[in-house]
Amino acid sequence: MPAHRIEGYVIVSADGMLANADRVMPDALKFEGDKNFFTSALDNADLIVHGRHSGEDQPNSPERKRVILTRRIAALAPDPSNPNATLWNPSGAPFEAACDFAGVDSGTVAVIGGPGVFGMFMDRYDTFWLSLAPKVRLPGGEPCFPGVPQRSPQQILAAHGLKPGEARLLDPENDVSVTPWQRVVAPSRSKPRQTSP
Numbered sequence: 001m002p003a004h005r006i007e008g009y010v011i012v013s014a015d016g017m018l019a020n021a022d023r024v025m026p027d028a029l030k031f032e033g034d035k036n037f038f039t040s041a042l043d044n045a046d047l048i049v050h051g052r053h054s055g056e057d058q059p060n061s062p063e064r065k066r067v068i069l070t071r072r073i074a075a076l077a078p079d080p081s082n083p084n085a086t087l088w089n090p091s092g093a094p095f096e097a098a099c100d101f102a103g104v105d106s107g108t109v110a111v112i113g114g115p116g117v118f119g120m121f122m123d124r125y126d127t128f129w130l131s132l133a134p135k136v137r138l139p140g141g142e143p144c145f146p147g148v149p150q151r152s153p154q155q156i157l158a159a160h161g162l163k164p165g166e167a168r169l170l171d172p173e174n175d176v177s178v179t180p181w182q183r184v185v186a187p188s189r190s191k192p193r194q195t196s197p
């Protein structure tokens with residue numbers, strides 16, 4: 001059994017973007033219902049993982065343990081600006097070592113972006129929570145995953161063995177919903193019963 005449960009979170013525009021052409025998440029992608037969903041998910045996570053330009057910027061953020069990806073260090077280091085953060089360069093240390101360094105050896109890990117970081121964990125998510133703002137388009141924006149827009153975010157999740165569950169409406173006025181994409185685990189085959197000699 002893996003020690004960590006890994007969950008991903010993103011909100012994307014109709015064209016699969018997580019940020020605009022300036023690589024900034026615009027107000028057009030911010031919705032109260034989605035923010036509340038995301039906040040409570042992160043309050044229940046044991047560890048947050050993100051790239052150096054991402055982060056959730058919430059009142060509880062300083063309390064949360066986090067691992068921040070960066071190439072500025074060789075492998076693992078404490079973050080001098082945040083006692084709850086570990087800096088991690090995946091080319092120098094595996095993810096499990098980053099979790100150990102952060103002091104989180106089990107529990108739920110929330111991966112919150114950006115695109116390259118989402119891509120790294122694509123084969124490891126237990127659930128990916130894909131929030132969609134279907135009335136927002138961000139032409140020339142930053143695609144949420146490597147491979148978008150050639151393929152949709154949904155096609156990419158499906159190609160990595162995840163299947164959509166029931167969508168939950170987060171903002172009825174703007175049709176914003178979140179869909180859990182869950183890993184389908186093949187049932188383990190029971191051993192054939194031994195016949196008596």
Ligand SMILES: NC(=O)c1ccc[n+]([C@@H]2O[C@H](COP(=O)([O-])OP(=O)(O)OC[C@H]3O[C@@H](n4cnc5c(N)ncnc54)[C@H](OP(=O)(O)O)[C@@H]3O)[C@@H](O)[C@H]2O)c1
Pocket residue numbers: 009010011012017018019023024025029050051052053054055069070071072088089090091112113114115116117120142
């Ligand atoms: N809509 C959403 O839900 C959502 C979610 C997440 C992010 N966003 C938005 O997306 C934008 C950020 O995107 P971004 O492309 O800049 O991504 P990012 O992953 O937040 O930051 C990129 C930086 O993270 C580090 N990094 C990423 N992958 C790495 C790897 N494999 N190995 C080592 N270091 C790695 C590097 O830092 P160094 O430069 O220090 O080496 C890199 O420059 C922001 O505007 C953010 O608000 C939106």
